Amino acid sequence: MPKLVDHDERRAQIIDALLRAAADTGLHAVTMRSVATEAGISVRLVQYYFDTKEQLLLAALNRLTARMGERVRDRVRTAGSSPTPRDIVEAVLLEAVPTDEESRIFHLVYTEYAVLSITDPALGGQPFLAAPNEMEGFLVGQLEAAQQAGDADPRVDAGQEAVVLLSVSAGLGLSVLLGQRTAGDATAVLHYHLGRLFPGS
The missing domain is CATH 1.10.10.60 (Homeodomain-like)
Incomplete structure (x- = not known):
């Protein structure tokens, strides 16, 4: 058979x-x-x-995006049954740092997709380009919740800080890919900044 x-x-x-x-x-x-x-x-x-190759590229892009969401959720689950806004923010940001082979491949190829989308019309209209905006809005909500709970600096502009956090984490991830620093060093920088942003947690 x-x-x-x-x-x-x-x-x-x-x-x-x-x-x-x-x-x-x-x-x-x-x-x-x-x-x-x-x-x-x-x-x-x-x-x-x-x-076509285009169909394969789009399918791989969708898999990358879905897998990243799964990895973020896995990180949040490790924080326990009641994760704080800081736990959630930290999980999102740390996922931007390549710490293993899977995440190294993810960030390397995802960066290539982002660059290719600038000149390739087939990729230019894909939903993955909206992901950073969605993540920015999500982080704003978490920062505002932390401020209301007294865990984050109330003087911080949540909208501006969300942009800074995403930019810092993306930059650190790229620096790891380029060999400028180790994943441990990049993680330490993120923890340092989060410690200043969340003094009450």
């Missing part, structure tokens, strides 16, 4: 192969053939699931 194929699993296998290939050679250099080689399958099979 022939083995039944799990199509979702096969699609995930192909997408993960694209992400690994992009992390090794750059998103611009990825081809259907290089993805097939990385996945250990035929080009024809890759094309069975994804008609």
